[in-house]
């Protein structure tokens with residue numbers, strides 16, 4: 001251990017710790033901008049400069065190691081002046097449009113500028129307005145608001161994609177894609193990890209809010225919303241509620257206050273996915289099908305596989321994602337049953353994910369979804385509608401797609417799809433009394449492995465979240481080092497609870513809690529309290545098979561609930 005003092009407070013930290021890590025233990029706040037735990041530590045923004053004995057000049061707290069007897073000062077006049085000047089220099093090349101900016105009131109630069117009394121125009125404003133890149137179906141880039149922190153670049157590199165990076169030198173430096181093409185024409189997988197890493201309004205999702213408002217007031221349209229499993233565990237953050245608060249009831253109430261709309265629960269088609277996927281797995285096991293089978297509910301992972309791992313495409317489950325299953329069910333079964341012309345049913349999915357915005361544009365999936373709203377966009381609609389979210393009474397989802405199983409809810413966390421599938425596979429192979437919890441596949445590590453004996457069959461499973469982890473698992477399979485039966489992959493580290501459409505969380509919160517674990521816990525608690533725990537117990541799914549699909553993997557199910565994949569030459 002190393003002993004030091006920060007602003008006079010004595011603290012002992014393990015050798016090799018940085019000043020920033022020591023400050024956290026001493027409960028001293030040091031501002032950061034480019035530093036993001038688990039993503040990037042480069043010391044380039046100069047916001048965390050401090051004075052430290054033994055150092056020459058100011059040093060970056062995020063990279064500078066502590067030493068025995070060191071005395072650190074984090075708020076001297078010299079330090080404060082340096083930070084203020086840094087912010088003012090950033091503002092000199094910044095498109096200052098706070099009143100209309102997507103990040104206003106939630107912007108890390110705006111917050112720092114206020115805290116350090118930065119003058120907007122101390123160095124004048126000298127920037128060319130750079131073009132906004134909005135060709136992508138999911139991500140919009142506005143370089144005029146970029147503060148060059150490179151958090152997005154690090155997030156994309158961590159995903160092993162590298163669709164964006166710094167270009168040019170010095171004053172001409174910008175973040176962009178190779179050959180100056182739009183993000184839409186790169187192998188970007190639309191995961192949105194760059195968006196949730198960005199501290200300012202330089203990256204945001206392609207908004208569907210105006211279209212949804214248009215449909216709500218259109219007298220010819222019947223509007224139905226459905227909400228993805230993880231949204232209940234994160235939406236509250238956009239209204240100041242603690243991370244990990246389950247706001248399902250308030251969310252449903254608020255959606256119903258947007259207009260004459262219905263609100264369904266996407267966990268129902270998570271359950272339907274499991275019925276199809278577990279049957280597909282058992283059929284591959286029994287009939288010598290392609291193994292390991294990979295999950296297919298994450299559109300970021302699907303696009304990644306199509307670009308980078310085309311030889312694995314036959315291993316992917318043919319199941320559509322729960323989003324695409326739900327929209328297909330609504331535009332067919334639900335419309336037929338209720339005498340609605342599918343053209344007049346406007347289907348809105350609420351999702352934690354920017355890749356699902358891309359997914360709804362894919363022709364081969366039938367284009368049944370009219371609009372995909374991220375958690376952030378839903379919060380924006382509630383704010384536009386003047387809804388007092390925090391004080392709302394709770395409501396329940398509409399039937400017949402209201403109640404689902406806890407297995408459907410845990411889809412939102414890494415390992416959740418696997419655990420849900422194992423619950424149903426164990427039941428099918430072992431009958432009632434089969435286990436309900438498979439805790440080995442829980443947790444936010446990038447890769448998890450487990451081996452189970454289900455009804456006498458050995459099933460080896462792996463779970464990967466984050467595309468860097470996915471590449472490691474795939475490499476181990478290809479080299480013959482690992483021999484799995486079933487593999488779950490989610491593109492975002494931690495799964496959908498950390499998706500690119502989730503509420504912005506400032507670095508000072510992200511750097512100090514395990515955001516993914518706290519959000520995931522809300523889903524596991526929800527599952528534990530659910531009346532139904534396994535997908536095969538969901539009565540809505542049972543009715544769907546009885547009245548429409550016949551049985552899992554039936555001809556009709558294949559027509560509407562399954563798809564196929566192809567090597568992606570173009571973007």
Ligand code: SF4
Pocket residue numbers: 094095096097098099101102103104105107108109110145200201202
């Ligand atoms: S990025 Fe932040 S500082 Fe810049 S205009 Fe938007 S809110 Fe204002």
Ligand code: SF4
Pocket residue numbers: 139155156159161162163164183187188189190191192193194195
């Ligand atoms: S959406 Fe994902 S893949 Fe695309 S640029 Fe952002 S981080 Fe990279």
Ligand code: SF4
Pocket residue numbers: 145146147148149150151152153175194197198199200202203
């Ligand atoms: S786009 Fe955002 S995250 Fe990327 S460098 Fe610019 S400010 Fe940083």
